[in-house]
Amino acid sequence: MSVNKVLQVHPKDNVLVALQDLHKGDTVNFGGKSYLLKDTVKAKHKFVTEDIDVGGQVFMYGVLVGKAKQPIATGEAINLGNLKHAASDFSIGERHLDWHQPDTGAFEGKHFMGYHRKDGRVGTANYWLVVPLVFCENKNLGKLEKALVEELGYGKTESIDTQSLQLIDLYKSGKSLEDILGADLNPEVAQPKKERLFENVDGIRFLSHTGGCGSTREDSDALCGLLAGYITHPNVAGATVLSLGCQHAQASILKAEIKKRDPEFDKPLYILEQQKIGVTETFLSEALKQTFAGLMQANQHQREPAPLSKLCxxxxxxxxxxxxxxxxxxxxxxxxxxxxxxxxxxxxxxxxxxxxVEQNLSDRCIDIATAERFSSLMHTYNDRAVAVGSGFDMNPSPGNIRDGLIxxxxxxxxxxxxxxxxxxxxxxxxxxxxxxxxxxxxxxxxxxxxxxxxxxxxxxxxxxxxxxxxxxxxxxxxxxxxxxxxxxxxxxxxxxxxxxxxxxxxxxxxxxxxxxxxxxxxxxxxxxxxxxxxxxxxxxxxxxxxxxxxx
Incomplete structure (x- = not known):
């Protein structure tokens, strides 16, 4: 079977993508033309198919992706040295809402087995959440996790843990540094997982974070909105919320965000405030009891058939x-x-x-108001990035660049x-x-x-x-x-x-x-x-x- 060496993604493109490593001096044939490579072009990288002057445009996927910082000759690879980021401006244009819908015949009548919630959404899992409103509660979160996860059958000793025990035994037996470094550890030795107590609960998840206080009110309010999104999520049966009490991210804000997302919210929700309860041991005891009670309620849910339209x-x-x-x-x-x-x-x-690619996405927005919101969010985001000395052009990581995303x-x-x-x-x-x-x-x-x-x-x-x-x-x-x-x-x-x-x-x-x-x-x-x-x-x-x- 003949394997293509290069690919042109879009007819408008003036670069070809190397699908395998190509070497300097090789001749590449594509589309009835021959290209003598001026550079070695590694797989995933690109070379130009025409001479490009300084300031000349480079296209890929049919859109402008860069401008030449120096002349680039036909067959020369693009890189950070000869290409800089450039993108086309966009505006609110005509609607282009026609699209070629794929044939869905193979999926008609198919369903998935999910957890039906009263708000009409369907979950692909059934979890109980333990959520801190502020980073001060992360330690208590960890104590609850240690008390619940393994004991209820949701975890087991990692093989890396047992390997550390093997190293301890070697050290105690007097082995040298060279013996330790050369030891053949057995990754298969691990403690068996305990049987799950609540068969219909897929797990208890602990959302530790570093927010809730000490930053802007915008950040703490957004955190409450995000946590509300997780608590009301169809994959979640209910939640235990740990609050210190004095932080920016107040329980009242969280409740308002929950109501905004689900006005008829009826999942079990336990909110505990440490500054009201007092002693940490009492606080954790209450959190443990209420979480256990929540798990008992979550276990009453079972998977049932759901149409694919319920997937997000x-x-x-x-x-x-x-x-x-x-x-x-x-x-x-x-x-x-x-x-x-x-x-x-x-x-x-x-x-x-x-x-x-903003123009394409803007034109595909269902109406002008939606397109305008997209435009506003894009411009605002980029302007805020520029204001702190950055910009969208600084997005690619070293790994991205190394593997062809210049x-x-x-x-x-x-x-x-x-x-x-x-x-x-x-x-x-x-x-x-x-x-x-x-x-x-x-x-x-x-x-x-x-x-x-x-x-x-x-x-x-x-x-x-x-x-x-x-x-x-x-x-x-x-x-x-x-x-x-x-x-x-x-x-x-x-x-x-x-x-x-x-x-x-x-x-x-x-x-x-x-x-x-x-x-x-x-x-x-x-x-x-x-x-x-x-x-x-x-x-x-x-x-x-x-x-x-x-x-």
Whole structure:
């Protein structure tokens, strides 16, 4: 089978993407033309297909992604030395709401097994939350976690713990430094997990954080909104809230945010204030009793069939590479289109990574008011970043750049592929809740964990997370499915990857085939039949966004 060496993503592009390592002096044939390479071009990187003068424009994905800092000759690789970030301006234009809806015949009549809530939403899991309103309660949070998780059958001794015991035994037996460094430790020795007491409760999750006081009121209010999003989330049966009492993030603010998201909120909610109760031991005893009572109530819920229209999928990427916008991102973009066509919801966030594709997204907004809100949020965010000496152009990380994402516009054009092609039905500001089916845009930073945290807070009951370099991240209450953009990563870091979309790069699967395969996998995860890597690894990352700090 012939394997393509290069790819032109869009007919307008004047760069070709290397699908494998190409060497200086090689001749590459594509589209009836031959290109003599002036540089070695590593896989995921790009070379230009025409001579470009200083200030000349470079296009990829059909959009402007940079301008030449110096002349770039045909066959020369683009890099930080010869290319700078550039993106087209955007304005409120005509509506372009027509889209090619995918054939959903293979999914008609399919359902997932979920937890039905009284507000009409359906959860893909059933968790109890323990939430501090302020960082001062993190220590008490840890004590409750230690008291509950393993004893109730939600955890076991890690193999790394047993390996440390093996090292202690070696040290006590008089082994030398060289013996210790060369020791062959057994990672299989671990204590068995205790039997789960509450069969229908998937776990108890503890949302430790560093906020609630000592920062701006905007931050503490946003934190209350985010926590309310988690408490009212369909994957959550109820919550225990720990408050010190004097912090900015007051229980009254939290209750108001809960009511805003769910006016008929009726889940069990226990709020304890340490300064009112007094002695820590008494405070923790009350929290323990009330949490246990909440678990008894949560255990009464059971999975029942639900239509796919009840799924809300967060679309996320992190540790991205030059293949992200070619394989994994467009694959989940097709998954997104499938779900939207079935009546479901998706959330696309990371506003700094929509730089350069704003016009397309603005034109796809369902009405002018929605487009104007998107424009306002984008401009406000960038202006605030510039005011503190930054800007969207500083978004790509060293890892992104090393693996082919030279400018923010290149990264953004590929990242936006996660949203598919459907109309934008709503634009949300952090930490608002998603309420309309279809494609929703949520203002968050490009920082993947902060963005993922926000998507779940907005209502995503499952997250599709693409990665080209590898990241272990997960979320406390929503399954985060990790998709590798390339086969090398999928095999190298198989313990943290769930799905390989490197098949698209390898030429063994189309984007549409991969997207449909992903939706089938999502149904299994949503039904509790497929355990994802982040859950196996107990990776529960939760980072609230302090606005204006993160890109």
């Amino acid at each position: 999928i967060g679309l996320e990427c992190g540790a991205s590479d030059g293949f992200s916008g070619i394989s994994a991102n467009p694959a989940i973009g097709f998954t997104s289109d499938l779900l939207v066509a079935l009546g479901g919801s998706v959330i696309l966030s990371e506003f700094p990574e929509l730089c350069g 400018t923010d516009a290149i990264k953004s054009a590929g990242a936006a592929k996660k949203g598919g092609t459907s109309p934008v039905t709503d634009v949300l500001d952090y930490p608002e809740r998603q309420s309309k089916p279809g494609l929703n845009l949520l203002c968050t930073p490009g920082s993947d964990v902060e963005s993922c945290t926000a998507e779940v807070g907005a209502g995503a009951n499952i997250v599709l997370f693409t990665t080209g370099l590898g990241t272990p991240t997960g979320n406390p209450i929503a399954p985060v499915v990790k998709l590798a953009t390339n086969t090398v990563l999928a095999e190298k870091m198989s313990d943290i990857i769930d799905i390989n979309t490197g098949t698209v790069i390898d030429g063994t699967e189309t984007i549409e085939q991969a997207g449909a395969r992903i939706l089938d996998y999502v149904i299994e995860v949503a039904s509790g039949r497929q355990l994802i890597a982040a859950e196996r690894n107990r990776q529960y990352d939760f980072i609230p966004w302090k606005r204006g700090v993160s890109l």
